[in-house]
Amino acid sequence: MFNLILFGPPGSGKGTQSEKLIAKYGLKHLSTGDLLRSEIANQTPLGLEAKKIMDKGQLVPDEVVIGMISSALDNNPKAKGFLFDGFPRTSAQAEALDKLLELKNTGIAAMLALEVTEEELVKRLLKRGETSGRSDDTNETVIRARITEYRNKTAVVADYYAQFDKVVAVKGEGTVDDIFGALCKEIDDRM
Ligand code: ADP
Secondary structure: OOEEEEEOOOOOOHHHHHHHHHHHHOOEEEEHHHHHHHHHHOOOHHHHHHHHHHOOOOOOOHHHHHHHHHHHHHHOOOOOOEEEEOOOOOHHHHHHHHHHHHHOOOOEEEEEEEEOOHHHHHHHHHHHHOOOOOHHHOOHHHHHHHHHHHHHHHHHHHHHHHOOOOEEEEEOOOOHHHHHHHHHHHHHHHO
């Protein structure tokens, strides 16, 4: 298996690049944001609880997202590999992911970290909010809260993978195709 993490702050382009990467490399896309939004759309108890937290721009509890990822790994036994998007977002999630992958005799090949300035992030998210239907994209206070959560809890996840020399920084500004090209080059070097 070949497993990648696509990392970066909210609005850094993880969703856009993930779509292109899974098509090219045949990986299974696991986005905790998408999994949570699907729970919300289906009005499950988990979704209803998660929505309140997501609408404040905060992170949902680790055990909730770790449980979702664990089920998704079990439900895809034939996958060639996984592309994790929006996960892990805390050190506890990173440690849990390593254990889950170890049980399947696999691990993370690399963490691709998209780098984008904060002003550009806010601009992109407000723009996405005009059409995405995502309530967490329409309010600048919520957007800034998400970026603060990222700085306080998620940025350290890169330090976790840096210990194992797995972090690859990629500039997340420029055209979608340029960024995709830069990501592919890094992946091809590691495959
Ligand atoms: P973005 O990267 O634009 O913030 P996501 O779709 O990845 O969008 O996440 C939306 C929201 O879902 C987050 O603000 C958070 O509340 C919740 N969420 C997604 N993934 C996680 C995670 N791994 N841990 C905790 N909360 C998460």
